[in-house]
Amino acid sequence: MCTVSYLPLKGGGYLLTSNRDEAPHRNAIDIQRITVGDQSLLFPKDPHAGGSWFGVSDHDRVACLLNGAYVPFTPEARYTHSRGKVLIDILQYASLETFIEDYDLSLTAPFTLVLAEDGFLNELIWDGSSLNTRILDSSQPAFWSSVTLYPEDVRRWRKSLFEKWLAGHEEFDQDEIMGFHRYGSSDDNWNGFVMNRQERVRTLSITSVQKMNRSFVLKHTDLMSSETKSEILDLITANVGET
Numbered sequence: 031m032c033t034v035s036y037l038p039l040k041g042g043g044y045l046l047t048s049n050r051d052e053a054p055h056r057n058a059i060d061i062q063r064i065t066v067g068d069q070s071l072l073f074p075k076d077p078h079a080g081g082s083w084f085g086v087s088d089h090d091r092v093a094c095l096l097n098g099a100y101v102p103f104t105p106e107a108r109y110t111h112s113r114g115k116v117l118i119d120i121l122q123y124a125s126l127e128t129f130i131e132d133y134d135l136s137l138t139a140p141f142t143l144v145l146a147e148d149g150f151l152n153e154l155i156w157d158g159s160s161l162n163t164r165i166l167d168s169s170q171p172a173f174w175s176s177v178t179l180y181p182e183d184v185r186r187w188r189k190s191l192f193e194k195w196l197a198g199h200e201e202f203d204q205d206e207i208m209g210f211h212r213y214g215s216s217d218d219n220w221n222g223f224v225m226n227r228q229e230r231v232r233t234l235s236i237t238s239v240q241k242m243n244r245s246f247v248l249k250h251t252d253l254m255s256s257e258t259k260s261e262i263l264d265l266i267t268a269n270v271g272e273t
Contacts, residue, residue, distance in 0.1 A: 032176035032233075033211065033223055034094050034144060035192060036151065037202045038169050039240075046146060047207050047238035048084050048094050049223055051179055054254070057234045058082070061250050061261050066122050072248050072263045073118065074237055081114020084237045086246045087121040088266050091147040092239055098178035099140035099157040106158075109139040120145065126152060126163075135161060142174065146241070171196055179231070184221045191215055191223075204240045204249060211236045212251075224253065 032051035038044050050058075058074040062082075065071075073085030083095045095117045116138060123129040126145065135156050143154040151168040154161060166172060173192040175185040195210050215222040226232040233253055240247045244265050251258040 032096055032179055033188070034096060034174040035207060035211070036144065036146070036172040037207060038171065040201055042243065043241040044146060044151075044168070045202060045204055045207050045238060045240050046092055046094055046144065047204075047211055047236065049211050049233050050083055050235045050237065051176070051225060051231055051233050053231060054229060054234065057252065057254055061248060061259055063261065063263075069122065069266070070263060071118070071121055072246070072261050073121075074235065074250050076114050079112040079114050081112045081116070081118050083114060083117060084239075085117055085121050086239055086248055086263055088246075088263050089147075090265050091121055091145070092241065092246070093117050093120055093146075094144045096142045096144075096174055096176040097139070098176050099142060099155045100177065102178055103140050103158060105139065108137055111135075111137040113138055113141045116141070117143065130161065130163065142176075144172075144174065179225075180221060188215065188221070188223070204238055204247065208236050208238050208249065208251065211238075212253075 033049035035047050036044060056076055056078045058076055061072055062075045063070065063072050070088045071085055073082040075082055086092045095113055120129050138156060140158045141156050145152040145154060149168060151166040152163060153166055154163050173189045175188050191214055195214055211223055219226045224233040235253055236251045238249050246263045249258060249260045
């Protein structure tokens with residue numbers, strides 16, 4: 031939810047990986063598999079609100095959410111609609127355009143959402159009053175840190191670690207990027223990739239998806255128990271050009 035990386039893979043496909051920084055009582059251990067209409071979804075479920083920060087659909091769609099938009103915000107009483115449910119909902123929409131036109135975000139706190147589908151990489155930023163979207167270059171790596179926990183100078187430092195790590199790699203695999211998300215920063219309990227701010231907020235898990243030609247491989251490591259679970263979701267449709 032609070033540290034996200036995107037890596038394109040040679041020959042097609044990509045890796046999207048997220049560290050979730052949250053209160054310990056909101057730890058999500060199991061990966062949920064549900065069927066909604068004609069599609070199947072995989073996601074680790076937030077036991078508090080019932081939504082998620084990371085999910086995949088067999089309609090070739092992956093979504094990952096970070097709290098906050100451009101700047102830190104003050105929570106308001108009107109923010110009653112869970113951001114985690116927004117993520118589950120966007121996975122079910124027929125298209126991103128339909129979501130933008132129809133979805134009511136007026137009661138939702140600011141967020142940044144990364145959406146990968148059909149070869150496109152999209153960034154959606156809701157600042158509490160307007161939704162801004164842009165298409166990113168899916169052939170280039172990308173990195174995000176949540177503005178609610180990490181000020182601008184810290185976000186730059188964290189991104190510099192990612193860029194340094196990238197410089198030493200020509201190819202990537204899922205275990206390597208998950209290892210970077212776990213061990214790639216200094217031993218900094220406040221601002222590291224795996225953080226712990228006096229047990230009020232800490233990095234609870236690392237979740238990663240690898241998109242291949244006809245399937246997603248979703249891995250979820252619970253950092254409280256160091257247990258990793260893995261699920262495969264076959265796609266209904268596949269881009270034949272990918273390997």
